[in-house]
Amino acid sequence: xxxxxxxxxxSFEADVLNSEKTVLVDFWAEWCGPCRxxxxxxxxxxxxxxxxxxxxxxxxxENPATAAKYQITSIPAMKVYQAGEVKKTVIGAKPKPALExxxxxxxx
Numbered sequence: 001x002x003x004x005x006x007x008x009x010x011s012f013e014a015d016v017l018n019s020e021k022t023v024l025v026d027f028w029a030e031w032c033g034p035c036r037x038x039x040x041x042x043x044x045x046x047x048x049x050x051x052x053x054x055x056x057x058x059x060x061x062e063n064p065a066t067a068a069k070y071q072i073t074s075i076p077a078m079k080v081y082q083a084g085e086v087k088k089t090v091i092g093a094k095p096k097p098a099l100e101x102x103x104x105x106x107x108x
Contacts (some may be wrong), residue, residue, distance in 0.1 A: 003043045003106045007056045009063040015056060017084040022106050027077040034093035035076040041096045042078075048065060049107045055078075082107055 002028065007015045015021045026042055028035035039057075046055040057083060060067040070079060070086070080088040080103065090102045100107065 002053045004039075004057045006044060007058050007063075009052055009065040012058070012063075012066045016081050019054065019081070022053045022087075023081045024055045024103070025079050025081065026051055026055060027070075027072045027075050027079070029059060029061045030074055031061075032075050038065050038076050038078075038093040038099075041094075041099060044096060045099065045103070045107070046096075052108075053103070053106050082106075 005015070007025065012035070016025055024042070025036075026039070046053070049059050058066055060072055074091060076091075076093055078090040079086050080090075088102070088106070090099065094102070
């Protein structure tokens with residue numbers, strides 16, 4: 001299981017939208033193979049860049065309201081939030097170098 005904190009429909013506003021830090025939300029589901037593949041990569045990025053970005057997970061099956069609000073239609077989907085706004089969306093499982101490239105502006 002991932003080291004990332006789980007957020008829910010109920011905690012999303014406090015944990016993500018009102019966060020002082022940049023937050024990457026990993027929208028995932030238990031049955032999703034690519035989601036499970038990308039999870040340890042996100043854990044590594046979180047550990048290496050803990051001072052710059054917080055990575056949290058939202059299970060789309062258990063939290064359909066938030067998934068619907070942000071129009072999550074395919075997973076894994078990762079959205080980067082700053083000051084309550086989506087700044088970047090990354091869709092699909094990617095190797096670590098590709099994810100780091102996509103997130104470079106938030107990790108620098």
